[in-house]
Amino acid sequence: MNQHVPVTEGDVIARRNALVLACAQALGGASPAIVISLGGIVGSQLVADKTFATVPVSLMQLGLATGVIPAAMLMRRFGRRSGYLIGALIGAVAASIAAAGAGGRMFWLFCLGTFMCGLYGSFVQSYRFAAADTASEAFKPRAISWVMFGGLAAGIIGPQSVFWTRDLTPAAPFAASFLAQGCLALLAIAVVSRLRPPPVTAVKQAGGRPLGEIMRQPKFIASVTAALVAYGLMSFVMTAAPLAMVGCGHSIGEAALGIQWHVLAMFGPSFFTGKLIARFGKEKVTAAGLCLTALAAIVGLHGLSVAHFWLALILLGLGWNFGFIGATALVTDCYRPEERVKVQAANDFLVFGSVAIASFSAGGLLNAGGWDSVNWLVFPPVAIALVLVAWQGLQKRAAPAAL
Missing domain, CATH: 1.20.1250.20 (MFS general substrate transporter like domains)
Known part of the structure; x- marks a missing residue:
């Protein structure tokens, strides 16, 4: 080639x-x-x-x-x-x-x-x-x-x-x-x-299956669940982290730098994430991202120093990159070309809606249960998403996907 x-x-x-x-x-x-x-x-x-x-x-x-x-x-x-x-x-x-x-x-x-x-x-x-x-x-x-x-x-x-x-x-x-x-x-x-x-052109939006039929596909459910978990948990923990840092006696500047390292970790790997997906597969990269998100919570539970917060935020950013980009790639297997616009819009609405809900929940949980509660809540959604992604990977190997 x-x-x-x-x-x-x-x-x-x-x-x-x-x-x-x-x-x-x-x-x-x-x-x-x-x-x-x-x-x-x-x-x-x-x-x-x-x-x-x-x-x-x-x-x-x-x-x-x-x-x-x-x-x-x-x-x-x-x-x-x-x-x-x-x-x-x-x-x-x-x-x-x-x-x-x-x-x-x-x-x-x-x-x-x-x-x-x-x-x-x-x-x-x-x-x-x-x-x-x-x-x-x-x-x-x-x-x-x-x-x-x-x-x-x-x-x-x-x-x-x-x-x-x-x-x-x-x-x-x-x-x-x-x-x-x-x-x-x-x-x-x-x-x-x-x-x-x-130039602006009129795009013909005809044909394709009903959106409900597409969204009922097991592979769509697995893909969107992984995207929801990867993005939702990232938003959930990230929203609470600066408040938790200040509450633990760290400075505003240290909290802002923590977010800086987090955002760098979110976007930095993007140059080679596609190559990793091509080499190892969408399911494996998505699963790796979910595991990194869980690892971020483990780090958060093990200490309250600046280093612990920063490392947790970096791992959280890496987990988002692999998990969300991998899940987005999985979603592209769920629709035909003529169905692209409506499926992408539905996916984005579900993902960003979950991000909003997660963000709304973060402050209340942090105030009620502290930083540890925020981190403990990460594990159940990650486990559910990992099971669905693993199941989808097994199904894909057992029989070629057909749209």
């Missing part, structure tokens, strides 16, 4: 778009990192009942879940570039509202801002698909990898923004960090305006 496929004339535009989207990912992807680093901490300062401390982070996840389908419809109607411009504008307004809520000590306003940050995220999460829109089949993997590299940069930019701005407004703690988040969104507007997407 030819390993070096020349870039076609059409891929000149694709390379440009991939670079633009990688930069936009670095800026837009920093937004959730900032909210995750500070949302629970600011929430605990604004609300008397600490059970609700992580609600701002949970609302960001809810905003992401509820925004996925409207964002897709908007971009289908008006095109990628227009949609991304609107999304970045929403991000700038959202950050300003969050800053006003933090500075004015208004919990409801802060929550509104973080919810809108989630709406912005529903646009950002589709950058990887947009990178492939104008790419040839040969260039698509590289185009997506470039955007994933932007996610790696976002893992540095977000927490570092918190580190350098957290003390700039002593009278309004952390308001400057959210204003910095808004500035990043404004920069993203300038970046995505350079996107050169393909």
Whole structure:
């Protein structure tokens, strides 16, 4: 097989778009990192009942879940570039509202801002698909990898923004960090305006099986369960971790750096995860990710030092990468080409909905039972997902899958 496929004339535009989207990912992807680093901490300062401390982070996840389908419809109607411009504008307004809520000590306003940050995220999460829109089949993997590299940069930019701005407004703690988040969104507007997407066309959505029939497939159930567990548990533990660190006497800066290492671990392996899947199979890589998630909980149960928290967050990020990407690859075995759009939308809605629920649960459990309770809750879902993935792997070897 030819390993070096020349870039076609059409891929000149694709390379440009991939670079633009990688930069936009670095800026837009920093937004959730900032909210995750500070949302629970600011929430605990604004609300008397600490059970609700992580609600701002949970609302960001809810905003992401509820925004996925409207964002897709908007971009289908008006095109990628227009949609991304609107999304970045929403991000700038959202950050300003969050800053006003933090500075004015208004919990409801802060929550509104973080919810809108989630709406912005529903646009950002589709950058990887947009990178492939104008790419040839040969260039698509590289185009997506470039955007994933932007996610790696976002893992540095977000927490570092918190580190350098957290003390700039002593009278309004952390308001400057959210204003910095808004500035990043404004920069993203300038970046995505350079996107050169393909023209908007009417896509025929005919044929294919009913969605209910597809979702009843055992392999779909196993795949989506693995994705739900990988992403949901990552969100659950990650949301609680900064609050737990501060509660154990560690600094805000150490908590933010922990999130930075976590996000780097989430995106860093993406350059070779595909190769691992090709070599070892989707089921094995997914199972490895789930096992790493369980290992993160084991580390969390064995100590409360900064090193324990950081190592747990790194393992959690690695577990998400292998578990979620592997599960996503498994989902692609469940549908025909003409069924792709509706199945992907259903998958994303289920996954991000579970992320929102997990995030909402984290604060209450942390407040009621402590950090140990958060970690103990990881094991049952991981066990269920591992059984389903292993069963699916055995079924696949016993008889070739047929759509």
